[in-house]
Amino acid sequence: MAKIGERASLKILREKSFGLYLDGGDLGEVLLPHREVPKDNVIGAFLDVFIYTDSEDRPVATLMRPKAMPGEFARLKCVAVTGVGAFLDWGLPKDLLVPFREQKGRMEPGKSYLVYVDVDETSERIIASTRISRHLDRTPHSLKPGDEVNLTIFGKTVLGYKAIVNGAHSGLLFHEKVFQALQPGEKTKGYVETVREDGKIDLTLHAPGRAKVEGLEERILSELDARGGYWAISDQSSAEEIHEELGVSKRTFKQAVGALFRKRLIRLEERGIRIA
Numbered sequence: 001m002a003k004i005g006e007r008a009s010l011k012i013l014r015e016k017s018f019g020l021y022l023d024g025g026d027l028g029e030v031l032l033p034h035r036e037v038p039k040d041n042v043i044g045a046f047l048d049v050f051i052y053t054d055s056e057d058r059p060v061a062t063l064m065r066p067k068a069m070p071g072e073f074a075r076l077k078c079v080a081v082t083g084v085g086a087f088l089d090w091g092l093p094k095d096l097l098v099p100f101r102e103q104k105g106r107m108e109p110g111k112s113y114l115v116y117v118d119v120d121e122t123s124e125r126i127i128a129s130t131r132i133s134r135h136l137d138r139t140p141h142s143l144k145p146g147d148e149v150n151l152t153i154f155g156k157t158v159l160g161y162k163a164i165v166n167g168a169h170s171g172l173l174f175h176e177k178v179f180q181a182l183q184p185g186e187k188t189k190g191y192v193e194t195v196r197e198d199g200k201i202d203l204t205l206h207a208p209g210r211a212k213v214e215g216l217e218e219r220i221l222s223e224l225d226a227r228g229g230y231w232a233i234s235d236q237s238s239a240e241e242i243h244e245e246l247g248v249s250k251r252t253f254k255q256a257v258g259a260l261f262r263k264r265l266i267r268l269e270e271r272g273i274r275i276a
Helices: 209-226 239-246 250-262
Strands: 007-016 019-023 029-033 046-053 059-062 073-081 085-089 096-099 112-119 126-129 148-156 160-165 169-174 187-195 201-204 266-268 273-275
Touching (some): 019 046, 096 112, 148 169, 160 201, 209 239, 209 250, 209 266, 209 273, 239 250
Parallel strands (some): 096 126, 169 201
Antiparallel strands (some): 007 019, 019 029, 073 112, 085 096, 148 160, 148 187, 160 169, 187 201, 266 273
């Protein structure tokens, strides 16, 4: 069944000079504007379209895919602010509205914001919101320490960075575990470090335990190969230099180098390491 904010395969009913009319079921006839009508359309054939509403709140179809579907978070650019709210570029002819009530702070044209895209239950319009926390899933999750997760940064506190975990839950990356600047809307891979008794999730950007060391071993060998077999870095190097080169702590670096040495894959020299 066709719904606002979803993709659907709709049957072509008839063609007019201004577009194709598609069978939208309970939505009635849905217009695909002339500018998007494919040359090889056939009455009775089906088209895969996304359904949203035009400026008069009538269902309209498009062959294009928006930058974010309802139920998703995305970083989008504000293109205008009017008396009803801010409008974002989401890749469709009609810009996406962020009503003033859904703005955590007043939005400005030219700036990009992390938003949640949703279908308003009352008006059935597709809107966006910068009030991220209210759209996160509060139900219990099944995540456990060591799980790899997809992260989207959405805020910063005195403790660290707040992140959306797998597009649904909230987690925290503590400042002392992050060695790079992160921006709202930035997406990255991460790992569950701890799940507290209350279900809150502590995160890390590095694979925990042995998996982290094994991954680093491969990176060190690849880097040695690219450098002709020798790299002027060792356990005598500063923690800052090691992190700048590899993004890990000195302790983790020493664990990986020690493992490679025991496997007789590298030789340790005074000022560096060399492929054995």
